[in-house]
Amino acid sequence: LNRTTVGILGVGAIGGSVGLRARRNGDRVLGADSQATALKEARAVGAIDTSVSAEELARLSDVLVIATYLEPTLKTIERLAHSAPLPASLIIDVASVKLPVVQAAAELANFVATHPMAGTERSGVEAARDDLFERRAWAYVPSGDEALDRRARGFIESMGAIPLAISAEDHDRAVALTSHVPQVVASCYGTLLRAGDDSVEELCGPVAAELRRIAAMSFGMWRDILRANSANIEPHLRSLISKLESTAEALLAGDIDGLATLFGEPRRQ
Amino acid sequence: LNRTTVGILGVGAIGGSVGLRARRNGDRVLGADSQATALKEARAVGAIDTSVSAEELARLSDVLVIATYLEPTLKTIERLAHSAPLPASLIIDVASVKLPVVQAAAELANFVATHPMAGTERSGVEAARDDLFERRAWAYVPSGDEALDRRARGFIESMGAIPLAISAEDHDRAVALTSHVPQVVASCYGTLLRAGDDSVEELCGPVAAELRRIAAMSFGMWRDILRANSANIEPHLRSLISKLESTAEALLAGDIDGLATLFGEPRRQ
Numbered sequence: 001l002n003r004t005t006v007g008i009l010g011v012g013a014i015g016g017s018v019g020l021r022a023r024r025n026g027d028r029v030l031g032a033d034s035q036a037t038a039l040k041e042a043r044a045v046g047a048i049d050t051s052v053s054a055e056e057l058a059r060l061s062d063v064l065v066i067a068t069y070l071e072p073t074l075k076t077i078e079r080l081a082h083s084a085p086l087p088a089s090l091i092i093d094v095a096s097v098k099l100p101v102v103q104a105a106a107e108l109a110n111f112v113a114t115h116p117m118a119g120t121e122r123s124g125v126e127a128a129r130d131d132l133f134e135r136r137a138w139a140y141v142p143s144g145d146e147a148l149d150r151r152a153r154g155f156i157e158s159m160g161a162i163p164l165a166i167s168a169e170d171h172d173r174a175v176a177l178t179s180h181v182p183q184v185v186a187s188c189y190g191t192l193l194r195a196g197d198d199s200v201e202e203l204c205g206p207v208a209a210e211l212r213r214i215a216a217m218s219f220g221m222w223r224d225i226l227r228a229n230s231a232n233i234e235p236h237l238r239s240l241i242s243k244l245e246s247t248a249e250a251l252l253a254g255d256i257d258g259l260a261t262l263f264g265e266p267r268r269q
Numbered sequence: 270l271n272r273t274t275v276g277i278l279g280v281g282a283i284g285g286s287v288g289l290r291a292r293r294n295g296d297r298v299l300g301a302d303s304q305a306t307a308l309k310e311a312r313a314v315g316a317i318d319t320s321v322s323a324e325e326l327a328r329l330s331d332v333l334v335i336a337t338y339l340e341p342t343l344k345t346i347e348r349l350a351h352s353a354p355l356p357a358s359l360i361i362d363v364a365s366v367k368l369p370v371v372q373a374a375a376e377l378a379n380f381v382a383t384h385p386m387a388g389t390e391r392s393g394v395e396a397a398r399d400d401l402f403e404r405r406a407w408a409y410v411p412s413g414d415e416a417l418d419r420r421a422r423g424f425i426e427s428m429g430a431i432p433l434a435i436s437a438e439d440h441d442r443a444v445a446l447t448s449h450v451p452q453v454v455a456s457c458y459g460t461l462l463r464a465g466d467d468s469v470e471e472l473c474g475p476v477a478a479e480l481r482r483i484a485a486m487s488f489g490m491w492r493d494i495l496r497a498n499s500a501n502i503e504p505h506l507r508s509l510i511s512k513l514e515s516t517a518e519a520l521l522a523g524d525i526d527g528l529a530t531l532f533g534e535p536r537r538q
């Protein structure tokens with residue numbers, strides 16, 4: 001029997017979901033994590049078969065998935081690029097910003113930078129699901145090596161996801177708008193909500209609850225992302241601020257037709 | 270058999286949900302709406318037993334629920350206050366802003382201003398559900414008449430909801446933050462998303478999708494609310510803008526510790 005060995009570095013919500021799905025696919029799944037409790041839990045929920053050290057993981061995996069936050073991902077890539085040749089025919093990361101990853105991985109063989117467009121506000125392997133990626137887009141930055149890119153697409157499809165080829169620059173610009181700006185807005189809004197009184201708590205409708213849910217996402221993860229992608233986030237944030245400024249002014253002036261125009265609505269009949 | 274007759278003016282998502290629940294409770298439900306197609310659909314989905322004219326509704330209802338947008342709600346209250354005494358022992362509205370309603374209803378007997386904290390981004394009776402209010406807060410502004418307020422609480426509880434007494438001023442201040450500001454933010458963000466290119470479309474994660482969902486809510490409803498509550502919305506919006514400005518500056522400066530402080534996070538270890 002010739003099973004693929006999938007190695008996962010970092011058994012959080014994403015890494016754990018990769019593991020659950022790979023095991024469902026019949027792969028052997030190894031996991032490594034700097035936190036022993038995370039590994040224990042990953043075994044308990046069936047996200048990995050066996051826990052090993054990061055060094056063993058690199059030596060034993062056919063497919064190596066680096067599923068840590070951005071900064072540790074960059075450090076791992078650097079370490080792997082300077083170690084002995086690895087057996088893995090495919091190494092991917094899953095970080096939310098791609099240009100620094102692509103730059104760091106310039107000398108790492110068989111590496112493809114990727115980003116699954118599926119997430120959960122909950123972190124840790126207890127938030128992992130074997131269908132987390134089902135029918136979701138999973139972006140990858142083509143390496144230029146067609147055989148390698150085909151392996152990357154095959155792995156993405158084996159996760160139930162839809163491979164989406166995109167340049168690192170286009171990816172980082174797009175997610176600044178679709179992911180990083182909403183996170184910043186939700187975080188800022190969350191501080192306003194927390195400063196409110198009891199009636200604010202009681203009168204939270206579904207929308208505020210959702211923004212609060214987003215705001216509760218780990219700042220540990222977002223810190224690296226915001227820093228790495230600030231050049232793309234900042235202009236979008238300025239555009240949003242400018243829209244909000246115009247809205248505040250229209251509200252103050254009672255200019256409701258102006259609001260409609262701001263929101264891209266047809267004028268009032 | 271002595272059934273309560275519940276009259277619903279405006280068989281949209283909220284009015285329809287009231288109707289579905291009242292019929293489940295065994296009440297007779299009458300509906301009136303300026304749109305004949307809405308009434309037909311309300312009958313088809315079982316949200317009302319019979320459709321009548323607005324005048325008949327006022328003459329025939331034991332409990333009268335005004336479930337229209339804010340502006341028509343104010344007009345209806347004015348009309349009812351100047352008509353012959355009504356048989357209804359309870360008249361409520363469900364609009365999202367309470368001070369103008371309370372002021373308009375000063376001379377309407379048996380009226381209690383209310384606001385169910387449950388909503389749906391979809392409008393129309395096809396979005397109605399008989400459990401829309403289940404275990405949700407349903408705010409009401411105590412009228413000062415204890416017997417009347419008891420009837421209002423009883424009706425709210427019959428909808429499966431939790432009655433929450435609050436002054437009109439406190440309500441309007443709270444929902445400005447919990448409901449109206451998020452709507453404004455989502456609408457402004459929606460215009461940025463729509464201006465994006467194809468990769469933006471493909472890389473929308475769950476958060477952007479949720480904001481887009483919120484942005485898609487009917488501006489027809491929001492227009493009246495934003496106008497009526499602008500004095501409460503504008504200061505919250507300014508606070509949010511100021512937070513976002515500081516965030517943009519911290520991003521530009523690479524000041525990630527500053528971001529953590531802005532978001533109310535513990536400092537980086």
